[in-house]
Amino acid sequence: MEYLTCDEAEILLNLRLDGLLDGADSGRADAARLDAHLAVCPACQAFLADMEALNTTLAALPDAPVPPAMLTGVLERIPALPPANDLARWRWLLGASATLEAVAAALLLLLHWPLVSAFAQGLVPTAALDAAGHRLADGLGAWLAWFSVQAALIQAQWQALTHQVALLEPTPPALDLAVQAAVLLVAVLLVWGAGNRLLATLSLRAQT
Amino acid sequence: MRRSTRRSTSGDERGRERGRECGLIQAAQAGDKEAFAELVRRYQGRIYNMALRMAGDPQTAADLAQESFLRAYAALPRFDVTRPLAPWLYKITTNLCRNWLARRRLPTESLDEPVPREVPDESLEPGRLVERRELADRIRREIAKLPLEHRLVVELRHFGGLSYDEIARTLDIPLSDVKSRLFRGRRKLRERLRDVWNT
Numbered sequence: 001m002e003y004l005t006c007d008e009a010e011i012l013l014n015l016r017l018d019g020l021l022d023g024a025d026s027g028r029a030d031a032a033r034l035d036a037h038l039a040v041c042p043a044c045q046a047f048l049a050d051m052e053a054l055n056t057t058l059a060a061l062p063d064a065p066v067p068p069a070m071l072t073g074v075l076e077r078i079p080a081l082p083p084a085n086d087l088a089r090w091r092w093l094l095g096a097s098a099t100l101e102a103v104a105a106a107l108l109l110l111l112h113w114p115l116v117s118a119f120a121q122g123l124v125p126t127a128a129l130d131a132a133g134h135r136l137a138d139g140l141g142a143w144l145a146w147f148s149v150q151a152a153l154i155q156a157q158w159q160a161l162t163h164q165v166a167l168l169e170p171t172p173p174a175l176d177l178a179v180q181a182a183v184l185l186v187a188v189l190l191v192w193g194a195g196n197r198l199l200a201t202l203s204l205r206a207q208t
Numbered sequence: 209m210r211r212s213t214r215r216s217t218s219g220d221e222r223g224r225e226r227g228r229e230c231g232l233i234q235a236a237q238a239g240d241k242e243a244f245a246e247l248v249r250r251y252q253g254r255i256y257n258m259a260l261r262m263a264g265d266p267q268t269a270a271d272l273a274q275e276s277f278l279r280a281y282a283a284l285p286r287f288d289v290t291r292p293l294a295p296w297l298y299k300i301t302t303n304l305c306r307n308w309l310a311r312r313r314l315p316t317e318s319l320d321e322p323v324p325r326e327v328p329d330e331s332l333e334p335g336r337l338v339e340r341r342e343l344a345d346r347i348r349r350e351i352a353k354l355p356l357e358h359r360l361v362v363e364l365r366h367f368g369g370l371s372y373d374e375i376a377r378t379l380d381i382p383l384s385d386v387k388s389r390l391f392r393g394r395r396k397l398r399e400r401l402r403d404v405w406n407t
Binding site: 011 | 252253257266343372391397404
């Protein structure tokens, strides 16, 4: 029989305490090895005794009483929420609108790719702004901060866009530059909206 | 023979209880607030005490527990009634407690305030009662001092009664992490509480 080290024995002892060693067919060999180790190792015997005492103590730990107003506090706040089924319907609409916006934004960006390419080369460092936004996007109140960071991002991108537009070759564009810039701004807003909806959906899913 | 009959009776009772709970969940999903209130009554003790062990403060624990039930109500239409309710509620509470702890940025070692006393057990002598209260407070404090990730696993295993698999799903971590965090958490508790058993 292969003998166990104390570290290996500790793992098997924990499994035994949780009832996952002795009952399982696959655990019989391990159980026998653990018993052989315990027979000659006072340190692991002491560990087992302490762990059994810990388990017993935790199991006997009494619960603190629930505040009497707990149930009424929950029930009083329920009417403030939309009916549960409505939430599910709105969540579906949220996802659908995000998808539509993302598709529309992709089409707009593809149609105006030369401008987008020029715009992308002059982007301000948005990664830092994005990271700051994500850190702030925790909880309902912080969503407002997230939106304001996004607004700052769009403003910075707009400045970069106007800068790039000024540097563009003076070849006659298919559309007036102001129109192209407006189209691009709409696309950016659509991406922004779709991204926020996606984050809101993911956040809702993570919280539940 | 008698034992197998008893086990069968116990299994039948569990099945009936599970059926009643499914009925309550479905009624609550259809908008029956009294059914939801019954679910809150059933789980408020476990959820409040979990929040109390995580937050260490009774008022915060009450707020976190109430918020857990409100989120559960909002998400109930998406809940699959074939799954057990308790791990789902624990997951909601765990996420809320995690977020609250992250916002507070409290070092886990700084939780020194005793949590409120449990309901007095009149059957115990006064001296024994004080001893038991002190031990319970001491254990709660030591659990609250564990690193958050160890504390969550110890909480869900020892007080939530979840299996390793359920803990892995609740915390979205691999099974191997459940084991290592649980074993390390227990080892730390053993070291810190050794004097309790060696006196």
